[in-house]
Amino acid sequence: MSEIKIIVDHLRMDFKGMFNANDLFRAIDSWLFEKGFEKRTNKNFEYDTASGKFMEWESYPWKKVTDYYRQMMKIRILIYDMVKKDVVHEGKKERLDHGRVIIYLDGYLELDYEHRWDGNAFLQAVRTLFDKWLYVHYTESFEKMVTRDCHMLNDHLEKLLNLKRHWRLVESVPA
Amino acid sequence: MVKAFEAYVPTPTAYIRYAGVWDMQDLYESLVDWFRQKKYHFHEKIYKHKHPSPFGIERQYVWAAERKENEYVKIAYNFYMHTYDCHDVQVVMKDGTAREFTKGRIWIEVKVNIQFDDEKRWDEKAFYRHLKDFYNKYVNRKRLMQGYSPKFRTEQHSVCALIAERLKLQTEGFEHAHLGGVYNRT
Numbered sequence: 001m002s003e004i005k006i007i008v009d010h011l012r013m014d015f016k017g018m019f020n021a022n023d024l025f026r027a028i029d030s031w032l033f034e035k036g037f038e039k040r041t042n043k044n045f046e047y048d049t050a051s052g053k054f055m056e057w058e059s060y061p062w063k064k065v066t067d068y069y070r071q072m073m074k075i076r077i078l079i080y081d082m083v084k085k086d087v088v089h090e091g092k093k094e095r096l097d098h099g100r101v102i103i104y105l106d107g108y109l110e111l112d113y114e115h116r117w118d119g120n121a122f123l124q125a126v127r128t129l130f131d132k133w134l135y136v137h138y139t140e141s142f143e144k145m146v147t148r149d150c151h152m153l154n155d156h157l158e159k160l161l162n163l164k165r166h167w168r169l170v171e172s173v174p175a
Numbered sequence: 176m177v178k179a180f181e182a183y184v185p186t187p188t189a190y191i192r193y194a195g196v197w198d199m200q201d202l203y204e205s206l207v208d209w210f211r212q213k214k215y216h217f218h219e220k221i222y223k224h225k226h227p228s229p230f231g232i233e234r235q236y237v238w239a240a241e242r243k244e245n246e247y248v249k250i251a252y253n254f255y256m257h258t259y260d261c262h263d264v265q266v267v268m269k270d271g272t273a274r275e276f277t278k279g280r281i282w283i284e285v286k287v288n289i290q291f292d293d294e295k296r297w298d299e300k301a302f303y304r305h306l307k308d309f310y311n312k313y314v315n316r317k318r319l320m321q322g323y324s325p326k327f328r329t330e331q332h333s334v335c336a337l338i339a340e341r342l343k344l345q346t347e348g349f350e351h352a353h354l355g356g357v358y359n360r361t
Contacts, residue, residue, distance in 0.1 A: 021345040029350035038325070039332055039350075040186055046344050047280075048195035057346060082345075097345075 002115055003131070007143050008107030008150040015161050016100045021082060025057070027160050028075065031153055037061035052081040052099060069142045070113040073150060074106040101161070105154055107146040183289045185324040189335045191283040193342050196264060199277040202341045209337055215240035215252065231260040231279055249293045250327060255284040283338060287331045289323050
Protein backbone atom coordinates (compact mmCIF):
# COMPACT_ATOMS: atom_id res chain seq x y z
CA MET A 1 0.00 0.00 0.00
CA SER A 2 1.24 3.43 -0.84
CA GLU A 3 1.18 6.03 1.88
CA ILE A 4 -1.41 8.80 1.59
CA LYS A 5 -0.90 11.87 3.73
CA ILE A 6 -3.77 14.20 4.47
CA ILE A 7 -2.38 17.70 4.03
CA VAL A 8 -5.49 19.86 3.77
CA ASP A 9 -8.40 18.57 5.74
CA HIS A 10 -11.86 19.81 4.80
CA LEU A 11 -11.33 23.37 3.69
CA ARG A 12 -14.94 24.49 3.74
CA MET A 13 -16.77 27.24 1.94
CA ASP A 14 -20.41 28.00 2.56
CA PHE A 15 -22.28 30.39 0.32
CA LYS A 16 -25.87 31.38 -0.19
CA GLY A 17 -26.95 33.70 -2.94
CA MET A 18 -26.81 34.26 -6.68
CA PHE A 19 -24.34 32.35 -8.79
CA ASN A 20 -24.07 30.53 -12.07
CA ALA A 21 -23.79 26.79 -11.49
CA ASN A 22 -22.51 25.95 -14.93
CA ASP A 23 -19.82 28.67 -14.64
CA LEU A 24 -18.80 27.27 -11.26
CA PHE A 25 -18.17 23.79 -12.65
CA ARG A 26 -16.48 25.14 -15.75
CA ALA A 27 -14.22 27.34 -13.61
CA ILE A 28 -13.10 24.36 -11.56
CA ASP A 29 -12.58 22.29 -14.68
CA SER A 30 -10.53 24.95 -16.43
CA TRP A 31 -8.50 25.69 -13.28
CA LEU A 32 -7.60 22.02 -12.97
CA PHE A 33 -6.74 21.85 -16.65
CA GLU A 34 -4.48 24.92 -16.43
CA LYS A 35 -2.65 23.49 -13.42
CA GLY A 36 -2.05 20.17 -15.15
CA PHE A 37 -4.38 18.05 -13.03
CA GLU A 38 -6.01 14.95 -14.43
CA LYS A 39 -9.75 14.80 -13.96
CA ARG A 40 -11.48 12.03 -12.08
CA THR A 41 -15.14 12.76 -11.46
CA ASN A 42 -16.76 10.06 -9.41
CA LYS A 43 -20.13 11.48 -8.49
CA ASN A 44 -22.38 13.68 -10.53
CA PHE A 45 -25.82 13.66 -8.95
CA GLU A 46 -28.65 16.04 -9.64
CA TYR A 47 -32.20 15.97 -8.29
CA ASP A 48 -35.21 18.10 -9.00
CA THR A 49 -36.94 18.61 -5.64
CA ALA A 50 -39.95 20.66 -4.61
CA SER A 51 -37.76 23.45 -3.19
CA GLY A 52 -35.32 23.51 -6.12
CA LYS A 53 -32.45 21.44 -7.42
CA PHE A 54 -30.17 19.44 -5.16
CA MET A 55 -26.74 18.58 -6.53
CA GLU A 56 -23.79 16.57 -5.32
CA TRP A 57 -20.57 16.60 -7.30
CA GLU A 58 -17.38 14.91 -6.21
CA SER A 59 -14.09 14.84 -8.02
CA TYR A 60 -10.62 13.53 -7.20
CA PRO A 61 -8.20 15.30 -9.52
CA TRP A 62 -4.58 14.22 -9.34
CA LYS A 63 -1.20 15.22 -10.66
CA LYS A 64 2.03 13.27 -10.76
CA VAL A 65 4.78 15.47 -9.39
CA THR A 66 7.59 12.94 -9.70
CA ASP A 67 7.63 9.17 -10.23
CA TYR A 68 7.30 8.84 -6.45
CA TYR A 69 5.02 11.66 -5.30
CA ARG A 70 1.48 12.27 -6.48
CA GLN A 71 -0.68 15.21 -5.54
CA MET A 72 -4.38 14.52 -5.05
CA MET A 73 -7.34 16.70 -4.24
CA LYS A 74 -10.88 15.94 -3.32
CA ILE A 75 -13.46 18.50 -4.32
CA ARG A 76 -16.96 17.98 -3.03
CA ILE A 77 -19.72 20.39 -3.94
CA LEU A 78 -23.20 20.30 -2.47
CA ILE A 79 -25.86 22.63 -3.81
CA TYR A 80 -29.22 22.92 -2.07
CA ASP A 81 -32.47 24.49 -3.21
CA MET A 82 -31.14 25.87 -6.44
CA VAL A 83 -33.68 27.82 -8.46
CA LYS A 84 -33.39 29.98 -11.57
CA LYS A 85 -33.90 33.72 -11.12
CA ASP A 86 -33.89 36.66 -13.50
CA VAL A 87 -31.47 39.47 -12.71
CA VAL A 88 -30.51 42.69 -14.47
CA HIS A 89 -26.75 42.96 -14.93
CA GLU A 90 -25.32 46.09 -16.64
CA GLY A 91 -28.70 46.83 -18.19
CA LYS A 92 -29.17 43.33 -19.54
CA LYS A 93 -31.51 40.68 -18.26
CA GLU A 94 -29.73 37.48 -17.26
CA ARG A 95 -30.86 34.19 -15.85
CA LEU A 96 -28.82 33.06 -12.85
CA ASP A 97 -29.11 30.44 -10.15
CA HIS A 98 -29.91 31.06 -6.53
CA GLY A 99 -29.20 28.59 -3.77
CA ARG A 100 -26.85 27.38 -1.08
CA VAL A 101 -23.44 26.10 -2.11
CA ILE A 102 -21.11 24.18 0.17
CA ILE A 103 -17.65 23.32 -1.11
CA TYR A 104 -15.21 21.02 0.64
CA LEU A 105 -11.60 20.82 -0.46
CA ASP A 106 -9.16 18.19 0.74
CA GLY A 107 -5.54 17.87 -0.27
CA TYR A 108 -3.52 14.67 -0.18
CA LEU A 109 0.01 13.65 -1.01
CA GLU A 110 0.47 10.07 -2.12
CA LEU A 111 3.94 8.60 -1.69
CA ASP A 112 5.18 5.67 -3.74
CA TYR A 113 2.05 5.56 -5.90
CA GLU A 114 3.56 2.92 -8.16
CA HIS A 115 4.01 0.56 -5.19
CA ARG A 116 7.69 -0.03 -5.95
CA TRP A 117 8.72 0.05 -2.29
CA ASP A 118 6.07 -2.04 -0.61
CA GLY A 119 7.07 -5.53 -1.69
CA ASN A 120 8.32 -6.56 1.74
CA ALA A 121 8.90 -5.17 5.22
CA PHE A 122 12.53 -4.25 4.54
CA LEU A 123 11.61 -2.16 1.50
CA GLN A 124 8.87 -0.43 3.48
CA ALA A 125 11.35 0.38 6.26
CA VAL A 126 13.76 1.84 3.71
CA ARG A 127 10.93 3.85 2.22
CA THR A 128 9.95 5.25 5.61
CA LEU A 129 13.58 6.09 6.35
CA PHE A 130 13.85 8.04 3.12
CA ASP A 131 10.48 9.76 3.51
CA LYS A 132 10.94 10.87 7.08
CA TRP A 133 14.65 11.66 7.33
CA LEU A 134 16.64 11.64 4.12
CA TYR A 135 14.15 13.17 1.68
CA VAL A 136 12.17 15.07 4.29
CA HIS A 137 12.77 18.41 2.54
CA TYR A 138 11.36 17.05 -0.72
CA THR A 139 8.33 15.62 1.08
CA GLU A 140 7.72 18.92 2.86
CA SER A 141 8.10 20.94 -0.30
CA PHE A 142 5.51 18.76 -2.06
CA GLU A 143 3.21 19.04 0.95
CA LYS A 144 3.45 22.82 0.58
CA MET A 145 2.54 22.49 -3.09
CA VAL A 146 -0.63 20.60 -2.13
CA THR A 147 -1.51 23.27 0.44
CA ARG A 148 -0.84 26.05 -2.02
CA ASP A 149 -2.93 24.44 -4.76
CA CYS A 150 -5.88 23.87 -2.44
CA HIS A 151 -5.78 27.46 -1.20
CA MET A 152 -5.39 28.79 -4.71
CA LEU A 153 -8.45 26.90 -5.87
CA ASN A 154 -10.33 28.06 -2.79
CA ASP A 155 -9.36 31.66 -3.53
CA HIS A 156 -10.33 31.23 -7.18
CA LEU A 157 -13.79 30.00 -6.19
CA GLU A 158 -14.19 32.78 -3.63
CA LYS A 159 -13.44 35.28 -6.39
CA LEU A 160 -15.95 33.61 -8.68
CA LEU A 161 -18.68 33.62 -6.05
CA ASN A 162 -17.75 37.18 -5.09
CA LEU A 163 -17.16 36.47 -1.43
CA LYS A 164 -15.45 38.76 1.02
CA ARG A 165 -11.93 37.48 1.02
CA HIS A 166 -8.89 37.85 3.18
CA TRP A 167 -5.50 36.70 2.05
CA ARG A 168 -2.95 35.20 4.37
CA LEU A 169 0.29 33.38 3.75
CA VAL A 170 -0.08 29.72 4.61
CA GLU A 171 3.55 29.27 5.64
CA SER A 172 3.32 31.99 8.30
CA VAL A 173 0.35 30.46 10.09
CA PRO A 174 1.52 28.77 13.30
CA ALA A 175 0.98 25.02 13.44
CA MET B 176 -1.41 -18.13 -13.51
CA VAL B 177 0.16 -14.71 -13.95
CA LYS B 178 -2.52 -12.12 -13.50
CA ALA B 179 -0.62 -8.89 -12.98
CA PHE B 180 -1.17 -6.27 -15.67
CA GLU B 181 -3.59 -8.37 -17.71
CA ALA B 182 -6.23 -5.72 -17.53
CA TYR B 183 -5.90 -2.11 -16.56
CA VAL B 184 -8.49 0.39 -15.41
CA PRO B 185 -7.38 3.88 -16.48
CA THR B 186 -9.93 5.67 -14.30
CA PRO B 187 -12.47 4.51 -11.70
CA THR B 188 -16.14 4.04 -12.48
CA ALA B 189 -18.05 7.26 -13.06
CA TYR B 190 -21.50 7.55 -11.49
CA ILE B 191 -24.23 9.85 -12.73
CA ARG B 192 -27.56 10.19 -11.01
CA TYR B 193 -30.38 12.45 -12.10
CA ALA B 194 -33.96 13.04 -11.11
CA GLY B 195 -36.13 15.15 -13.34
CA VAL B 196 -37.27 15.27 -16.94
CA TRP B 197 -35.12 14.06 -19.81
CA ASP B 198 -35.36 12.80 -23.36
CA MET B 199 -34.59 9.07 -23.11
CA GLN B 200 -34.73 8.50 -26.85
CA ASP B 201 -32.20 11.25 -27.44
CA LEU B 202 -29.91 9.97 -24.67
CA TYR B 203 -30.07 6.43 -26.04
CA GLU B 204 -29.41 7.43 -29.63
CA SER B 205 -26.62 9.87 -28.72
CA LEU B 206 -24.72 7.27 -26.74
CA VAL B 207 -25.08 4.56 -29.37
CA ASP B 208 -24.06 7.03 -32.04
CA TRP B 209 -21.03 8.10 -30.01
CA PHE B 210 -19.83 4.50 -29.81
CA ARG B 211 -20.54 3.89 -33.47
CA GLN B 212 -18.55 6.96 -34.48
CA LYS B 213 -15.62 5.76 -32.40
CA LYS B 214 -15.79 2.38 -34.22
CA TYR B 215 -16.80 0.36 -31.17
CA HIS B 216 -18.71 -2.89 -31.44
CA PHE B 217 -21.80 -2.11 -29.45
CA HIS B 218 -23.93 -4.76 -27.70
CA GLU B 219 -27.06 -4.27 -25.68
CA LYS B 220 -26.65 -7.20 -23.33
CA ILE B 221 -29.70 -6.66 -21.15
CA TYR B 222 -32.84 -4.63 -21.62
CA LYS B 223 -35.12 -5.29 -18.72
CA HIS B 224 -38.56 -3.73 -18.46
CA LYS B 225 -39.95 -4.44 -15.01
CA HIS B 226 -43.58 -4.66 -14.12
CA PRO B 227 -44.81 -1.08 -13.55
CA SER B 228 -45.25 -0.14 -9.90
CA PRO B 229 -47.67 2.57 -8.68
CA PHE B 230 -44.72 4.99 -8.86
CA GLY B 231 -43.89 4.29 -12.49
CA ILE B 232 -41.85 2.11 -14.81
CA GLU B 233 -38.48 0.63 -13.95
CA ARG B 234 -36.01 -0.28 -16.70
CA GLN B 235 -32.50 -1.65 -16.73
CA TYR B 236 -29.99 -1.42 -19.56
CA VAL B 237 -26.63 -3.19 -19.64
CA TRP B 238 -24.42 -2.26 -22.55
CA ALA B 239 -21.00 -3.37 -23.60
CA ALA B 240 -18.81 -1.79 -26.24
CA GLU B 241 -15.52 -3.19 -27.43
CA ARG B 242 -12.82 -2.15 -29.81
CA LYS B 243 -9.55 -3.75 -30.78
CA GLU B 244 -6.89 -1.10 -30.49
CA ASN B 245 -4.38 -3.49 -32.01
CA GLU B 246 -3.78 -7.26 -31.96
CA TYR B 247 -2.75 -7.18 -28.34
CA VAL B 248 -4.89 -4.47 -26.76
CA LYS B 249 -8.67 -4.31 -26.47
CA ILE B 250 -10.74 -1.51 -24.99
CA ALA B 251 -13.98 -2.48 -23.28
CA TYR B 252 -16.70 -0.18 -21.98
CA ASN B 253 -19.35 -1.37 -19.58
CA PHE B 254 -22.47 0.68 -19.17
CA TYR B 255 -25.18 0.20 -16.62
CA MET B 256 -28.32 2.32 -16.71
CA HIS B 257 -31.27 2.00 -14.41
CA THR B 258 -34.37 4.16 -14.54
CA TYR B 259 -36.85 4.28 -11.67
CA ASP B 260 -40.35 5.68 -11.20
CA CYS B 261 -40.58 6.79 -14.81
CA HIS B 262 -43.55 8.00 -16.73
CA ASP B 263 -43.89 9.63 -20.10
CA VAL B 264 -44.74 13.32 -20.13
CA GLN B 265 -45.74 15.55 -23.03
CA VAL B 266 -43.50 18.57 -23.34
CA VAL B 267 -44.21 21.55 -25.56
CA MET B 268 -41.01 22.90 -27.09
CA LYS B 269 -40.26 26.56 -27.79
CA ASP B 270 -41.33 26.21 -31.42
CA GLY B 271 -44.73 24.85 -30.35
CA THR B 272 -44.12 21.19 -31.21
CA ALA B 273 -45.02 18.56 -28.64
CA ARG B 274 -42.52 15.86 -27.68
CA GLU B 275 -42.57 12.96 -25.32
CA PHE B 276 -40.02 13.07 -22.51
CA THR B 277 -39.44 10.84 -19.50
CA LYS B 278 -39.93 11.98 -15.94
CA GLY B 279 -38.32 10.00 -13.15
CA ARG B 280 -34.91 9.02 -11.84
CA ILE B 281 -31.90 7.62 -13.63
CA TRP B 282 -28.67 6.01 -12.41
CA ILE B 283 -25.73 5.52 -14.78
CA GLU B 284 -22.41 3.75 -14.26
CA VAL B 285 -19.63 4.03 -16.82
CA LYS B 286 -16.64 1.70 -16.66
CA VAL B 287 -13.73 1.41 -19.03
CA ASN B 288 -10.91 -1.08 -18.99
CA ILE B 289 -7.95 -1.93 -21.14
CA GLN B 290 -7.42 -5.66 -21.72
CA PHE B 291 -4.17 -7.16 -22.84
CA ASP B 292 -4.03 -10.34 -24.88
CA ASP B 293 -7.77 -10.94 -24.77
CA GLU B 294 -7.45 -13.81 -27.26
CA LYS B 295 -5.25 -15.65 -24.72
CA ARG B 296 -2.51 -16.32 -27.24
CA TRP B 297 0.12 -16.01 -24.53
CA ASP B 298 -1.57 -18.25 -21.99
CA GLU B 299 -0.75 -21.68 -23.36
CA LYS B 300 2.42 -22.31 -21.36
CA ALA B 301 3.81 -20.95 -18.13
CA PHE B 302 6.85 -19.62 -19.97
CA TYR B 303 4.64 -17.64 -22.37
CA ARG B 304 2.65 -16.26 -19.46
CA HIS B 305 5.80 -15.03 -17.76
CA LEU B 306 6.97 -13.55 -21.02
CA LYS B 307 3.67 -11.69 -21.31
CA ASP B 308 3.93 -10.51 -17.74
CA PHE B 309 7.44 -9.19 -18.38
CA TYR B 310 6.28 -7.44 -21.55
CA ASN B 311 3.32 -5.83 -19.77
CA LYS B 312 5.31 -4.75 -16.76
CA TYR B 313 8.51 -3.47 -18.31
CA VAL B 314 8.28 -3.10 -22.08
CA ASN B 315 4.70 -1.96 -22.56
CA ARG B 316 4.44 -0.03 -19.32
CA LYS B 317 5.41 3.40 -20.62
CA ARG B 318 3.05 3.07 -23.56
CA LEU B 319 0.26 2.14 -21.15
CA MET B 320 0.94 4.88 -18.62
CA GLN B 321 1.59 7.69 -21.11
CA GLY B 322 -0.42 6.56 -24.11
CA TYR B 323 -3.42 4.31 -23.55
CA SER B 324 -4.23 5.37 -20.02
CA PRO B 325 -4.61 9.15 -20.59
CA LYS B 326 -6.29 8.55 -23.93
CA PHE B 327 -9.05 6.34 -22.60
CA ARG B 328 -9.38 8.29 -19.37
CA THR B 329 -10.13 11.37 -21.47
CA GLU B 330 -12.45 9.32 -23.66
CA GLN B 331 -14.43 8.21 -20.62
CA HIS B 332 -14.68 11.83 -19.45
CA SER B 333 -15.96 12.80 -22.88
CA VAL B 334 -18.73 10.17 -22.80
CA CYS B 335 -19.70 11.37 -19.30
CA ALA B 336 -19.75 14.94 -20.64
CA LEU B 337 -22.04 13.75 -23.44
CA ILE B 338 -24.44 12.22 -20.91
CA ALA B 339 -24.39 15.44 -18.86
CA GLU B 340 -25.14 17.40 -22.02
CA ARG B 341 -28.03 15.15 -23.07
CA LEU B 342 -29.53 15.16 -19.57
CA LYS B 343 -28.96 18.92 -19.44
CA LEU B 344 -27.12 18.73 -16.14
CA GLN B 345 -25.62 21.84 -14.58
CA THR B 346 -22.18 20.25 -14.90
CA GLU B 347 -22.36 20.06 -18.69
CA GLY B 348 -19.27 21.27 -20.52
CA PHE B 349 -15.98 19.53 -20.98
CA GLU B 350 -12.79 21.50 -20.65
CA HIS B 351 -10.66 18.76 -22.22
CA ALA B 352 -12.89 18.44 -25.30
CA HIS B 353 -10.64 20.40 -27.62
CA LEU B 354 -7.41 18.99 -26.34
CA GLY B 355 -4.71 18.55 -28.97
CA GLY B 356 -3.68 15.20 -30.35
CA VAL B 357 -1.16 14.47 -27.61
CA TYR B 358 -3.40 11.87 -26.03
CA ASN B 359 -3.81 10.08 -29.32
CA ARG B 360 -0.19 8.95 -29.17
CA THR B 361 -0.07 5.23 -28.50
